Amino acid sequence: MIKAIINLIKPDHFVKNLFVMLPLFFAGQFTESDLVFQVLIAFGAFCLMAASVYVFNDIHDVTEDRKHPQKKMRPIAAGLITPAFAYLLDFIFTIAALAVAYLVNMQLVWVLLIYKGLNILYTLVFKSIAILDVMILSLGFVLRLYAGAVSTGVVLSVWIIVMTFLLSLLIVLGKRRTDVIFFEENNVILRKVVNGYNSVFLNNIMVMLSSIIVVAYIMYTVAPESIARMNTEYLFVTVFWVIAGILRYLQLLFVKHEKDSPVRLLLKDHPLKLILLLWGLNFVYFRYLM
Numbered sequence: 001m002i003k004a005i006i007n008l009i010k011p012d013h014f015v016k017n018l019f020v021m022l023p024l025f026f027a028g029q030f031t032e033s034d035l036v037f038q039v040l041i042a043f044g045a046f047c048l049m050a051a052s053v054y055v056f057n058d059i060h061d062v063t064e065d066r067k068h069p070q071k072k073m074r075p076i077a078a079g080l081i082t083p084a085f086a087y088l089l090d091f092i093f094t095i096a097a098l099a100v101a102y103l104v105n106m107q108l109v110w111v112l113l114i115y116k117g118l119n120i121l122y123t124l125v126f127k128s129i130a131i132l133d134v135m136i137l138s139l140g141f142v143l144r145l146y147a148g149a150v151s152t153g154v155v156l157s158v159w160i161i162v163m164t165f166l167l168s169l170l171i172v173l174g175k176r177r178t179d180v181i182f183f184e185e186n187n188v189i190l191r192k193v194v195n196g197y198n199s200v201f202l203n204n205i206m207v208m209l210s211s212i213i214v215v216a217y218i219m220y221t222v223a224p225e226s227i228a229r230m231n232t233e234y235l236f237v238t239v240f241w242v243i244a245g246i247l248r249y250l251q252l253l254f255v256k257h258e259k260d261s262p263v264r265l266l267l268k269d270h271p272l273k274l275i276l277l278l279w280g281l282n283f284v285y286f287r288y289l290m
Helices: 002-008 011-026 033-060 083-102 106-124 132-152 158-186 192-196 199-222 224-230 235-254 262-268 270-289
Strands: none
Touching: 002 033, 002 083, 011 033, 011 132, 011 158, 011 262, 033 083, 033 106, 033 132, 083 106, 106 132, 132 158, 158 192, 158 199, 158 235, 158 262, 199 224, 199 235, 224 235, 235 262, 235 270, 262 270
């Protein structure tokens, strides 16, 4: 039962919640222990709320999951956990998330409530509406940013909000593309929303978004306010790693035809992990050490 619960809450997907830490990281305040402690609590609260969202989503996706070659092994779809017990887990994780968030401040509680409400609406309504479905999921990453901001008092820049939304949209579209490719190859609809997409449309949109992300990041690194805030003129050097990361992600999808989720791709693809590490080290050098 414990193993089934762990699989149900998808702990490997908690890596997404690292976006909570980005506002403090970009603000150059990651060396302030009290703020780091606050953001770690916020990260934990978001992981608990994300767990409740995954449980709620799996309860309502059980019929579709049983048609999927991999998702049919999920605990609820496989019959290892009953829907009634899953609802209880959803409630427990939600209350725990709000209780932990309250240790930080009420603003974080409200951000988590908005995130939960948005995901309930996504599961019940928006996930069947093409385009809107991926945009709602991308807003979840922006809310992670706000969770990090309200828990530390960091003011979010417009650039970080825009780039987070665009990057998350690219990642989510990659996930949606996997379902579409499966439908086109096997004539099996894993999600009703795939009727609103096809691989050609998604490929074009992802290439377009990739270009916009690169341009937005370049503009961010050379913007006067960024140079003033970061206290360096050399942040543009990190553009190299951003371009490399996006190209590698597109290569995995378009050339190598990877069908894993973006999170699993990041966890298993060594070149992608190396690129992310080098971007981080490069950014740390220019932001914290120069």
